[in-house]
Amino acid sequence: MPFLSTRRNLLLGSGSLALLSQVPSGWALPRSDASTPAFIDQLIGRMTVEEKAGQLTLLGSVAASAAAIAANPGMRQPAVALQLEAARAGQLTGVFNGSDVRWHRQLQDAAMQSRLKIPLLFAADVIHGFSTVFPVPLAESASFEPALARRTARAAAREASAVGIDWTFAPMVDVARDARWGRAVEGAGEDVLLGRRMAEARVQGFQGEGLSHPDALAACPKHFAAYGAAEAGLDYNTVDVSERTLREVYFPPFQSAFDAGAVTTMAAFNELSGIPATGNAWLFDDVLRGQWKYQGLVVSDYTGDRELIAHGFASDERDATRKAFLAGVDISMQSGLYLRWLPSLVASGDVPMARLDESVRRVLRFKAALGLFDAPYQRIRPRRAQARQRLPETLQLARDAARRSVVMLKNDNALLPLARQGRRIALIGPMARDTANIHGPWTLFGGDDSGSDLASAMRAAMGDPDALQVVDGSGFDSDLPGGIEEAVQAASAADVVVLAIGEPRSFSGEAQSRTDIVIPAAQQRLSDAVAATGTPRVVLLSNGRALALQGTVRDATAILVTWFLGSQSGPALADLLFGQASPSGRLPVSFPRAPGQVPWYYAHKPTGRPDPQPAELRAYTTHYRDIPNASLYPFGHGLTYGRIDYDGLDIGNARLDATGVLTVRARIHNRGTHAAEEVVQLYIRDRVASITRPVRELKDFRKVAVAPGDSTDVEFTLRRQDLLFFGSALAATVEPGTFDLWVAPSAEAEGLHATxxxxx
Incomplete structure (x- = not known):
């Protein structure tokens, strides 16, 4: 077989050349009621019911890595011969989470030997990088730079497509407002606008110049819908929210992803108001395909169709298959239920053949849009695979992304940046020398980053490497024999302590909800002992969620939220600590004052008894008896090495009519001695409406560079459509009245205010 097959090799039987001539060059999946190329319908007409069910069956790859196998429950690698035979028999639409380009070629060869020669799809969880690992999505969202997310997704697509991967199960666009939920690490945080912009950017980055391009990676925004609203932040748990909340909070990031060109989506694990998402016809048929005119396909999450039985929604596998399929889920992932049960369901009339053909048509159109009918091997190039991995420019991008993702919460007495020489530094904590956790969760294919530990990077940056003493002090969740004593000795002999603590990667991600979102007790004891020495402390927090900081961690002189930064974690942090770069990230999630405060998010409703002065804890107003109804560090908060001031707010005549715009201007000053990048945020509040509105809503943001002693003007534009909400009839509406407006550095800062x- 030639290395690169063409369309002429793909279809057998009379008339095949005529069919092939009808595949439009560069064809893309339609986004409206555009017609399907004729060759697809003619191909469907030649398929058996079993072959159709095969096109709706996606299974784990035989070549899945150990990390990929561990990422899913009960995943077993099938026999090589069985997977090859399934491909030859047309019983497989594709495989996922393999990264061996040679195995991808073997499988595609087998598919090309099948009766109809329909090419296979190769999918993978490329969540935040491939062989080069970028910051986890929550961290990258802290950059408030959609353009950065677009660049890292593009780089990940180039690496992954080089080993034959066509499709990624990303981005995750679930809005997450409960810090207990472990999967918040995969998304953009608590805010709708930031979520929309990051969703759009990541889709554009993955898909690049178009789906048919050889280095494109088809995006799959997930999980549809409202997975981030799981009760108590418990993974897979029940979701029960109003339709208004769905439309205002949880749907918009998906809409932005689809507008950006995503043509696949994944069903959520959770039930939604009593109906599991995987069996929810309202979600897929009424909303997605009916109201939004979505023309793409829906894939289940891992065994999500079979899980309808455990939900108590289906009686057995056959019933689960019927309900998931008729709800609008086109592809079954991993369970094998569609292959096992769809043929008999069609034979009995429980599933109409026309409905089966619709799903097969969507899958084949997707494969055609990816260019697979034209060139099934275009992404399977063994000689190219290694040449695309971990290029110097990709690693540099990872370092830049890591620097831009870090958020400085506090920097009392301008402790940071540290001098590169002349000071004795004690680096203490379980993240000091660690490289096992820097990638964070959902890293299935990362390369060797054993040299990217923080200790090595700090030594390389210091004028006298011997001035750095490194002590682990404790494990992540356990004491070390003599660890605290050694840490205290090092801290006592140092001029400054860098305390590298936080969560290990295993505390975040799927099935990793936490009841107590604090620093683990062993590390809190380590912090207390080091703080008792009186040496100034810089805390570097490793985390995949908002944390409730307590005691000596909360009271440290300086605190940086470093998340999980990926392949260039150590060098990026050293750049920031020693002033080679300035922190510019902002919190995409609010840090609560105590664990019992969650779910906490800035865009909450005011209640009938709001506390106008939260710090005073007025009686019979909305607050807990022991803490204010406010965050410890709010959404949007973050400091720089500059000293930023806002003034000069100008909103013109302060009137917005039906067809006009409101132009908002402000001036940003850097009165410090370090260059800075400031994230300027525009918030509004609708004071009186027929449906109560949040206390603040983010409507725009700008990240601007300001040189020391310099100033810059920032301009925003508000339009009537920016003020829409879903009214009593669940239709988008806007009502005349008075609005508050803030140009501010965070969701709780007063900043500049007007009406x-x-x-x-």
């Missing part, structure tokens, strides 16, 4: 009138 304007929306005219009727």
């Amino acid at each position: 304007f009138e929306l005219l009727g």
Whole structure:
């Protein structure tokens, strides 16, 4: 077989050349009621029911890595011969989470030997990088730079497509407002606008110049829908929210992803108001395909169709298959239920053949859009695979992304940046020398980053490497014999302590919800002992969620939220500690004052008894008896090495009519001695509406560079459509009235405040 097959090799039987001539060059999946190329319908007409069910069956790859196998429950590698035979028999649409380009070629060869020669799809969980690992998505969202997310997704697509991968199960666009939920690490945080912009950017980055391009990776925004609203932040748990909340909070990031060109989506694990998402026809048929005119396909999450039985929604596998399929889930992932049961369901009339053909048509159109009918081997190039991995420019991008993802919460007495020489530094904590956790969760294919530990990077940056003493002090969740004593000795002999603590990667991700979102007790004891020495402390927090900081961790002189930064973690942190770069990230999630405060998010409703002065804890107003109804560090908060001031707010005549715009201007000053990048945020509040509105809503943001002693002007534009909400009839509406407006450095900062009138 030639290395690169063409369309002429793909279809057998009379008339095949005529069919092939009807495949449009560069064809893309339609986004409206565009027609399907004729060759697809003619191909469907030649398929058996079993072959159709095969096109709706996606299974784990024989070549899945140990990390990929561990990422899913009960995943077993099938026999090589069985997977090859399934491909030859047309019983497989593709495989996922393999990274061996040679195995991909073997499988595609087998598919090309099948009766109809329909090419296979190769999918993978490329969540935040491939062989080069970028910061976890929550961290990258802290950059408030959609363009950065677009660049890292593009780099990941180039690496992954080089080993034959066509499709990634990313981005995760679930809005997450409960810090207990472990999967918040995969998304963009608590805010709808930031979520929309990051979703759009990541889809554009993955898909590049178009799905048919050889280095494109088809995006799959997930999980549809409202997975981030799981009760108590418990993974897979029940979700029961209003339709208004769905439309205002949980749907918009998906809509942005689809507008950006995503043509696949994944069903959520959770039930939604009593109906599991995988069996929810309202979600897929009414909303997605009916109201939104979505023309793409829906894939189940891992065994999500079989799980309808455990939900108590289906009686057995056959019933689960019927309900998931008729709800609108096109592809079954891993369970094998569609292959096992769809033929008999069609034979009995429980599933109409026309409905089966619709799903097969969507899958084949997707494969055609990816260019697989034209060139099934275009991404399977063994000689190219290694040449695309971990290029110097990709690693540099990882370092830049890591620097831009770090958030400085506090920096009392301008402790940071540290001098590169002349100071004795004690680096203490379980993350000091660690490289096992820097990638964070959902890293299935990362390369060797054993040299990217923080200790090595700090030594390389210091004028006198011997001035750095490194002590682990404790494990992540356990004491070390003599660890605290050794840490205290090092801290006592140092001029400054860098305390590298936090969560290990295993505390975040799927099935990793936490009841107590604090620093583990062993590390809190380590912090207490080091703090008792009186040496100034810089805390570097490793985390995949918002944390409730307590005691000596909360009270450290300086605190940086470093998340899980990926392949260039150590060098990026050294750049920031020693002032080679300035922190510019902002919190995409609010840090609560105590674990019992969650779920906490800035865009909450005011209640009928709001506390106008939260710090005073006024009686009979909305607050807990022991803490204010406010965050410890709010959404949008983050400091720089500059000293930033805002002034000069100008909103013109403070009126917005039906067809006009409201132009908002402000001036940003850097009165410090270090260059800075400031994230300027625009918030509004609708004071009176027929449906109560949040206390603040983010409507725009700008990241601007300001040189020392310099100033820059920032301009925003508000339009009537920016003020829409879902009214009593669940239709998008806007009502005249008075609106508060803030240009501010965070969701709780006063910043610059004004009011304007929306005219009727």
